Structure formats: structure tokens, C-alpha cells
Amino acid sequence: MAELVWDSRELAAGESCIMSSLDKKYQDAVKAVNDGQLPEAERLFKKVLKTEPNNVDSLNLLTGVLMIMERHAEAEQYIATAVRLYPKSDASFYNYGLISRKLGKPQQALEQFNRALDLNAERAETWNNRGTVFMDLTQYENAISDFDRAISLMPNHWAAFSNKARSLSELRRYDEALPVFDKAIALRPNFAEDWLGRGAALYYLTRHDEALDACDRALALNPDLAEGWLAGGNAFSGLKRYDHALAAYDKALALRPDMPEAWFARANVFLDLKRYEEALAACDKALAVKPDMAEAWLVSGYALAAQARYDEALAAYDKALALNPDLAAAETGRQHAKAQSGG
Numbered sequence: 363m364a365e366l367v368w369d370s371r372e373l374a375a376g377e378s379c380i381m382s383s384l385d386k387k388y389q390d391a392v393k394a395v396n397d398g399q400l401p402e403a404e405r406l407f408k409k410v411l412k413t414e415p416n417n418v419d420s421l422n423l424l425t426g427v428l429m430i431m432e433r434h435a436e437a438e439q440y441i442a443t444a445v446r447l448y449p450k451s452d453a454s455f456y457n458y459g460l461i462s463r464k465l466g467k468p469q470q471a472l473e474q475f476n477r478a479l480d481l482n483a484e485r486a487e488t489w490n491n492r493g494t495v496f497m498d499l500t501q502y503e504n505a506i507s508d509f510d511r512a513i514s515l516m517p518n519h520w521a522a523f524s525n526k527a528r529s530l531s532e533l534r535r536y537d538e539a540l541p542v543f544d545k546a547i548a549l550r551p552n553f554a555e556d557w558l559g560r561g562a563a564l565y566y567l568t569r570h571d572e573a574l575d576a577c578d579r580a581l582a583l584n585p586d587l588a589e590g591w592l593a594g595g596n597a598f599s600g601l602k603r604y605d606h607a608l609a610a611y612d613k614a615l616a617l618r619p620d621m622p623e624a625w626f627a628r629a630n631v632f633l634d635l636k637r638y639e640e641a642l643a644a645c646d647k648a649l650a651v652k653p654d655m656a657e658a659w660l661v662s663g664y665a666l667a668a669q670a671r672y673d674e675a676l677a678a679y680d681k682a683l684a685l686n687p688d689l690a691a692a693e694t695g696r697q698h699a700k701a702q703s704g705g
Contacts, residue, residue: 672703
């Protein structure tokens with residue numbers, strides 16, 4: 363959802379406030395950018411920088427070229443030099459923030475977006491992308507505040523609505539998330555992930571028929587969206603249409619065999635159907651991928667206890683509680699298994 367920002371002066375083959383004049387190589391490099399000839403632009407900007415290593419316009423434009431080419435580690439060195447030489451461009455700090463986030467450096471990204479906002483608090487994209495960093499840091503209230511600021515500056519900012527809706531869902535504020543998903547979908551109806559997010563919110567509100575419809579819309583847009591098949595399976599499960607649920611989970615796992623959530627969802631269906639060995643096998647698959655999935659240990663405990671394998675059930679409940687001490691169902695299951703085993 364993030365877009366780099368070109369400083370308008372940098373793409374004009376005329377007077378620059380940084381350079382006293384633009385030589386032929388620089389002008390040709392700018393033309394190559396405008397023509398979409400990125401490898402040629404990279405070659406020419408590097409020629410300029412070989413003779414003029416402190417040419418800030420070239421540093422910024424080469425950064426943008428490398429970002430488009432998804433070479434963010436290389437871009438970082440050029441943008442770091444650019445902001446050191448000329449720390450007055452909010453666009454440069456903004457792009458530095460995008461690069462830092464792509465490189466998995468959220469604190470650095472936050473610092474760069476903060477510096478961009480100190481220079482220019484009127485760029486909606488900066489607020490939106492700082493919000494995504496807060497999402498990475500699971501600081502969802504801060505994220506929502508930033509998305510609201512972006513929307514106040516740009517009322518039809520689709521990405522900010524989409525990100526806000528996902529943040530509200532992370533906080534389990536599904537009633538609030540739904541109308542925000544609706545706004546995002548109205549602005550960009552062909553983005554499958556927003557339909558998926560809407561479906562997940564409806565599922566958690568136990569509006570399963572509507573959830574299923576939203577998942578169908580997501581999958582119509584992107585049939586290879588494993589999360590869409592998972593969410594559709596969950597909606598079928600909520601409707602107790604277990605055969606359809608299992609078929610949907612199979613679709614998800616065909617696309618992503620190492621998807622622990624899909625294996626766990628299958629385990630829940632098998633548990634409801636009293637097919638305990640299959641439930642255990644599905645939990646084992648989930649735990650092989652994600653051994654710290656407390657809920658999978660909990661369902662294993664249920665399946666084991668249902669077969670009067672109480673010692674094994676106790677061990678599973680203990681695992682669940684070690685991973686999540688607040689999982690009340692695991693403590694309840696543990697006490698029941700303990701009583702049944704005579705412990």
C-alpha cells in the first residue's frame with residue numbers, strides 16, 4: 363500500500379536548488395526515469411555520483427529507482443547519505459521510512475517518518491505509513507490515530523481506511539471495523555483483502571452467512587488467496603456445514619501446506635464431529651509448523667480427554683497454559699482431566 367514520493371524538483375530537467383547546473387548525464391538519467399528505463403537510469407545516476415558523490419538530487423532519484431526495483435538494502439545507503447547532506451526534504455525522510463520498514467527495521471522507520479512529519483505534517487501518505495509501522499509494533503491505537511489523521515487530510519484515502527479497519531479488527535472492535543471496511547471497499551472494490559477482512563469481522567460477530575458472502579467476493583477476485591479459503595471454511599464451520607468447511611480448508615492447504623491456522627481449523631471441525639484421532643493429527647500438523655500455538659495444545663487436550671487419555675491430556679493442557687497462562691479453557695480442561703484421572 364506504500365508509495366515512494368518523488369520530490370517534484372528532482373524530476374524536472376531544469377534548475378535545481380541543490381545543483382548549480384545539471385549536466386548532460388543527469389538530464390539523461392532523469393529522462394530515463396520518466397521513460398521507465400530504470401536500469402539505464404541507475405547506470406547514469408551512478409556515473410553522476412562517481413564524479414559528484416554529494417549530488418543530493420541524484421542520491422534521492424537513485425534511491426527511488428532502487429526502491430521500485432525492490433533493492434531496498436542498496437537504496438538505504440544512498441538515502442542515508444542524502445538526508446545527511448540535505449536534512450530539509452520530508453520526501454527523503456519519508457522514502458527512508460519506507461525503506462526501513464521493507465528491511466524489517468520498524469524503530470528506524472518510525473524515526474524517519476517522525477522526521478518527515480516534523481518537516482511537513484500535511485502529507486497524508488506519511489501519516490498512513492507511520493500508522494503501518496505502529497501496526498508492525500502492535501501499537502494499534504497509535505496506528506488508528508495516524509490513519510484518522512491521513513483521512514482528515516485526504517478524505518478518500520483508501521489505504522488509510524483499509525489499514526484502520528484491520529487495526530480495529532486486531533483490537534477485536536469488529537462492529538467499528540465493519541463500516542470502515544465498507545468505506546475502503548467503496549473506494550477500491552477489487553481489493554480482495556478488504557473483502558476478506560470484512561468477512562473475518564462478520565465471522566467473529568457470528569454473522570456467518572454474511573461472512574461467507576464476503577469470503578466468496580474475496581475469492582472471486584483472487585482464487586489463490588489461501589486466507590480466503592480459510593475464512594470461508596470458518597464461516598461454513600460456524601454454520602455447521604462441516605463437509606464444506608473441510609473442503610475449504612483443503613483448498614487453503616493445497617495453496618499453503620504449512621498454514622497452521624488451517625490445520626487448527628480442521629482439528630476443530632474433527633473435534634465437533636467426534637473424530638478425535640483426526641483432530642489430534644491435524645493439531646500435530648499445526649504444531650509442527652507453530653509449536654507455540656497454545657490453542658492447538660488446548661484442542662489436543664480436548665481430543666485426548668475425550669478418549670480417556672487423561673495423562674496425555676494433562677500434558678497438553680499444561681503446554682497450552684505454559685504458552686498462554688490466561689487461557690481459561692485450558693485450566694478448566696486440566697481440572698476436569700485431573701479429576702477424571704483420579705489425580
